[in-house]
Amino acid sequence: MRLSKMYIRTLREVPSEAEIPSHIWLLRAGMIRRLVSGVYGFMPLGFRSVRKIEEIIREEMDAKGGQEIHMSALQPAELWQESGRWYAYGPELWRLKDRNEREFCLGPTHEEIFTDIVRNEVSSYRQLPLNLYQIQTKYRDEKRPRFGLMRSREFVMKDAYSFDRDREGLDASYHDMYDAYERIFKRCGLVFRAVEADTGAIGGSASHEFTALSEVGESEIAYCDSCDMAATTERAVCIDDDPSTEAELPMEKVVTPGTKTIEEVAGFLNVDATKTIKALLFKVYGETEDVFEYVAAFIRGDRELNMTKLINALGIPEHAIEFADENAMAEVTGAVGGFTGPVGLHDCKIVVDSELVGQKNLVAGACEKDHHIINVNYDRDYKGDIVTDLKLIKAGDRCPVCGAPVKLARGIEVGQVFKLGTKYSKSMGAYYKDENMEDQLIVMGCYGIGVTRTLAAVVEQHHDENGIIWPVSVAPYHAIVTIVTSGDETQEALAEAIYQELLKAGVEALLDDRKERAGVKFKDADVLGIPVRITVGKKAAEGVVEYKLRKDPTHSELSAQDAAAQAIAYIASELNR
Numbered sequence: 001m002r003l004s005k006m007y008i009r010t011l012r013e014v015p016s017e018a019e020i021p022s023h024i025w026l027l028r029a030g031m032i033r034r035l036v037s038g039v040y041g042f043m044p045l046g047f048r049s050v051r052k053i054e055e056i057i058r059e060e061m062d063a064k065g066g067q068e069i070h071m072s073a074l075q076p077a078e079l080w081q082e083s084g085r086w087y088a089y090g091p092e093l094w095r096l097k098d099r100n101e102r103e104f105c106l107g108p109t110h111e112e113i114f115t116d117i118v119r120n121e122v123s124s125y126r127q128l129p130l131n132l133y134q135i136q137t138k139y140r141d142e143k144r145p146r147f148g149l150m151r152s153r154e155f156v157m158k159d160a161y162s163f164d165r166d167r168e169g170l171d172a173s174y175h176d177m178y179d180a181y182e183r184i185f186k187r188c189g190l191v192f193r194a195v196e197a198d199t200g201a202i203g204g205s206a207s208h209e210f211t212a213l214s215e216v217g218e219s220e221i222a223y224c225d226s227c228d229m230a231a232t233t234e235r236a237v238c239i240d241d242d243p244s245t246e247a248e249l250p251m252e253k254v255v256t257p258g259t260k261t262i263e264e265v266a267g268f269l270n271v272d273a274t275k276t277i278k279a280l281l282f283k284v285y286g287e288t289e290d291v292f293e294y295v296a297a298f299i300r301g302d303r304e305l306n307m308t309k310l311i312n313a314l315g316i317p318e319h320a321i322e323f324a325d326e327n328a329m330a331e332v333t334g335a336v337g338g339f340t341g342p343v344g345l346h347d348c349k350i351v352v353d354s355e356l357v358g359q360k361n362l363v364a365g366a367c368e369k370d371h372h373i374i375n376v377n378y379d380r381d382y383k384g385d386i387v388t389d390l391k392l393i394k395a396g397d398r399c400p401v402c403g404a405p406v407k408l409a410r411g412i413e414v415g416q417v418f419k420l421g422t423k424y425s426k427s428m429g430a431y432y433k434d435e436n437m438e439d440q441l442i443v444m445g446c447y448g449i450g451v452t453r454t455l456a457a458v459v460e461q462h463h464d465e466n467g468i469i470w471p472v473s474v475a476p477y478h479a480i481v482t483i484v485t486s487g488d489e490t491q492e493a494l495a496e497a498i499y500q501e502l503l504k505a506g507v508e509a510l511l512d513d514r515k516e517r518a519g520v521k522f523k524d525a526d527v528l529g530i531p532v533r534i535t536v537g538k539k540a541a542e543g544v545v546e547y548k549l550r551k552d553p554t555h556s557e558l559s560a561q562d563a564a565a566q567a568i569a570y571i572a573s574e575l576n577r
């Protein structure tokens, strides 16, 4: 492609909407353009890279026996009502009505649709296992779309669904997909970790998230260098501190004026935060807003509450819980803002972190303004309706598997795989007949990759202060031949010859033949991040050009033939890696 003919406009300035490198560089390189908040269009170069990621995914899915189909983004509400997710998915589900008031959604995922297809068409065990996938546009009505392609309202996703006869079949399908995902992300040039994850709104019994490591990522993972433990912090089990051996002392109410926070009360009473109980108060809604209950969660004062664990313990959807209005809650439960403790609280559900059971003589709010109680002990003084691990793991906590200190890292969730089991086949009635002609539930798995998010993750991991540095596998073009002096016939002829040589060898090449200053062309080449750059300048008369890889700081002078040959060999080796 000749750049003089290409529809492209690079930007000199950082667009004000962009905060993170992938967003900045994809905009500046003219690869994406914003339509409205959280909705982007792909320009020629951006779309080429998207298609390359899609092709890598297709090759690896097909290699595992996946079969590609294409379903509509528009999904009837009835199917979501059948699975129970019309309510459970909450406000992120993009709902709409047709002119006859029939309800639909724009799918954020397709479990219901694929289950529906298969329940209508699969009847015998002979038709299983089956793996169907699609690469398709998804929608999520994000509260706060941000970071360009990272958290957008419209995005391209690959979603696959496996259908097996039994658990063993699902285990094999899951393993295959896990394997395919490792290959896909490796081929895209990503440094990533597969970590145990929460199953969230998708559901099921087990899940792994594929996390591209990046400081700007919204996923936090906990991992251990001494063993294989790796999980999202949402999911990671947090080990209770060893139980205390202290003798239980009698409870005593003490005056603690104005000490609303853990730091204030610990400071005032001169005790460590580990000797205090922290209260977090919530309102939890039923399917309608007028049905609700109050929930008080208690953890040790030095710990942070893990919302995902609380939501799972309560068995509610994520959108059904919010922080309680202290005054409204006080009237019903006796809670007192800043002074709430488990003793004296009534008419609310009490969820206690398991660690508190073994700790002795703690300080808790007295449910009375400016008062706390000291020497509060579980069982003797209060009990929980639910007792479970509610803690958010932090760096240095003990590894739940081997006990070594855990480390934390940030990353971008680029894929997730789930063992759904019979969650959808049960609620939607997807059966097959086994060898004895008996009805059996189909056992399912589902497997997603954020295609456009993967593109952003690649840029996050592959850029410098001058622009993108594409891995060859997903680069929009492999090589760029730049004419330094526009109008110089010798340079133009030599550049043209190299360009043709590259094309003939199957290299996806760009020829920068624009009537621009050399500086503009060099800057653009950096921003675009094309892996191989051949610059044809003053030494063209001697048949000598500059050869440079975008990722390397240095260039070499080569004959035009050698430069073309080197480019062809380099690209072939990178693509075969």
Ligand SMILES: [Zn+2]
Pocket: 224, 225, 226, 227, 228, 229, 399, 400, 401, 402, 403, 404
């Ligand atoms: Zn470990």
